[in-house]
Amino acid sequence: MVKIRLAILGVGLIGGSFGLAVKDKLGEKIYITGATRTEESRKSAEKMKAVDKCYLSNIEAAKDADIIYLSTPVLQMVPIIKQILPYLKQGAIITDAGSTKQYIANALHKLLPKSIYYVPAHPMAGREKNGVVAASKDLFKNKCYVLIRDKTMLTPEPAMQKIRGLIELTGANIMELDLARHDRCASLISHIPHITAAALVGLLNRNYGDIDDCIKLAGGGFKDTTRIASSNADMWADICLSNATAIINNLQILQEILGEVTAAIESKDREKLHAYFVNAKETRDHILQETQNIYEIE
Known part of the structure; x- marks a missing residue:
């Protein structure tokens, strides 16, 4: 059985909740790596089983991934992509949970090669508490999760559908918008x-x-x-x-x-x-x- 390999960069409230949700539904069919900034967060992410293996290195977490899920503050996302890009395999799909989309899409449009795909998305969910210890597999349930389709992007439909399929596992209600809207x-x-x-x-x-x-x-x-x-x-x-x-x-x-x-x-x-x-x-x-x-x- 070929497992999906998902890397969550920024295993906090959102990233941790996404990991818990998809792992709950897919079990052994998915292998999740993660990256955190601190040793304490790394240990918590593994203990909570938000990921299977957590690192303090974005590169270590992302290098074998089929899908990379960015859930850091928005201005950290493009520098992280620049950091991990040489280590990504062809066909890898990048998605994110950022609250703003045009800024990231503009940067990645110039940065990504044709063999790496980007699917912007945004879960309209959260809590006032921070960190992976506040994560829950039900955080996205019945919440709006925006999937971006935009004529300026050249994302292949299979890549869009893979990300849609993972989001559906969270129990969220998916809606589609363009970047500007x-x-x-x-x-x-x-x-x-x-x-x-x-x-x-x-x-x-x-x-x-x-x-x-x-x-x-x-x-x-x-x-x-x-x-x-x-x-x-x-x-x-x-x-x-x-x-x-x-x-x-x-x-x-x-x-x-x-x-x-x-x-x-x-x-x-x-x-x-x-x-x-x-x-x-x-x-x-x-x-x-x-x-x-x-x-x-x-």
Whole structure:
């Protein structure tokens, strides 16, 4: 029996969860190698059986792989590909879990030979906890997992289908987008909310005189609204820089919305304020109703 050889570079929350999910379904039909930055993470990845063998070297993990799964912060991905590229076998497929796609695709389009294929993808799943110890085989279950098809890419269909087949094993709901649309949508539905959650925590930090009393008042609303501010800082700094155009554009629109709310409060325009909250409630309720049977929204 010929085993699939999968290499996960960056065996953290996402990479570890992917390894656990596909190993749970394929068992001995797949052999998974991994790479981590620390000895502690390496030992944890093997102990949890997120991988069969883990290394502190990307090259050692990737050199015999049929499929390479990148799950590091976005700005680390291209340097890693440059590092491992001389050691990859012909026909190897690279996929990734990066939250921004155009940046990586542009770089790899220039970098990869015709015998190495790239299939961009993005699981819309995560937790505020980091590292492989937070990984779960069910992390992607019922979540959206975006598979990128784009006319600018020349990825063969068999390579696309191999990656789709692995993603299906995670229990995720797969949708297809092109590069530009993905980055615009991810900015709106994921990147801006994370930036805003961090800003709310920053607002608390800047009210130094009241911070002790504010903390005592903090309840479920504050906890729920700012939960994602506990996410990995390296990952989110890279996302901001690699999807700058879409993020800046949407931050400017958000500033306009907050400016309108500020003006309504200053002018004591209750009608406008009431409409603001009604529209938000109706829109959110509609979104949840439309998606409840498609994606599990957190």
